[in-house]
Amino acid sequence: MEISGAMDFHCEEAMVLGRGMRVLTGALIVACVVLVNRGASNGAPSARSLPAEAVKDVVPNRVMTWNLCNPCEESNADRAAEIARYAPQVIGLQEACARDVEKIRDHLESLHGLVYHVKYGTVLRNWGRCGGALWSPGAYGQAILSAAPMTDVVNVEYPHGGSEDRGYMAVTTTVGGRSVRVFNTHLAERRQEAVRADQTGVLAAAVARHERAIVLGDFNAVPDAAELAGMWKLAVDADPRCRPSATGDCEPTTDWQSKFDYVFLRGIVPMGHGVHPTPHSDHHLLHADLRIT
Structure with missing residues (x-):
């Protein structure tokens, strides 16, 4: 018991x-x-x-151009945050490594709710700029990101690149609800005026075939430089005050206080623009709001 x-x-x-x-x-x-x-x-x-500052939508009539600075040790998440702050419909990037652009696009979607298509305008493969394996260096050149699909992609390397291969790319996409041809370019480095003049001739001939076009890029030349004359005959700057003369009032777009970056418009009306210095590049972000008739 x-x-x-x-x-x-x-x-x-x-x-x-x-x-x-x-x-x-x-x-x-x-x-x-x-x-x-x-x-x-x-x-x-x-x-x-998504973080509280997530944008989740683009400005449909806004375009942007930005030289990323390369080689520079910059965070692609920071670059994406800079772009998301202005949420353009179309972005033209220069000095862009394909691998970096892919990461920027991923960050724009995952951190900011912005979904972009991307097309590349590779002009060379360069290990020093873009890493990769020594026998397979990363792709380097231009890129266009667009919230709308892109068609009729053209990638042209200039016959004369100067000290480094350069070129332009072009796509057809939607801006402000209208189909438009968008170009993105990067001309030869400073002190290579004759080379840039040849490059501008090639680019201007392509732009002239379209009644309506947007030309983004780093032209490495100030507005009154002789090599830009061909572009000024075809298009206006997104800033109406900026003209290729001593009377023009052009905001600088670089850390050394020169205007090298442009949004040229052909058959399109500028509605407003902004130049935005950033710690993540020696070039400022330049955006423009447009009315496409």
Whole structure:
């Protein structure tokens, strides 16, 4: 009887302890859930959530041009954040490594809710600029990101690149609800005026075939430089005050206070623009809002 009673007591005690452990385990689970949720509310969002500053939509009549600076040790997440701040419909990038552009596009979608298509205007493969394997260096050149699909992609390398291969790319996409031809280029480096003049001739001939066109890029020349005359005959700057003369009032787009970056418009009306210095490049972001008739 004493043995049986002892066994009954221990079994009952074990059952109580078992219930207690289940209660304790449940309490711990609840506490963990509370802590995780509290951590998320304090700035640690889950992998699927967007930050509070997520843009989620583009400005449909806005275009942008930006020379990324290369080689530069910059974060592609920071670059994406700069672009997302203005959320253009179309972005033309220069000095762009294909691998970096892909990451920028991914960050724009995952961190800011902005979804872009991308096309590349590779002019060379360069390990020093874009990394990769020595036998397979990364692609380098221009890129266009567009919120709308792009068609009729053309990638042209200039016959004379100067000290480094250069070229232009062109796509047909939608800006302001209308189909338009968009060009993106990067001309030869400074102190290579004759080379840039040849390049501008090639580019201008292509632009002239379209009644309506947007030309983005880093032209490496100030507005009154002789090599830009061919572009000024065809198009106007997105800033109506900027003209190729001493009376023009052109905002600088570089850290050395020169205007090298342009949004040239052919058959399109400028509605506003902005020049935005950034710590992530020696070129400023330049955006323009347009009315396409």
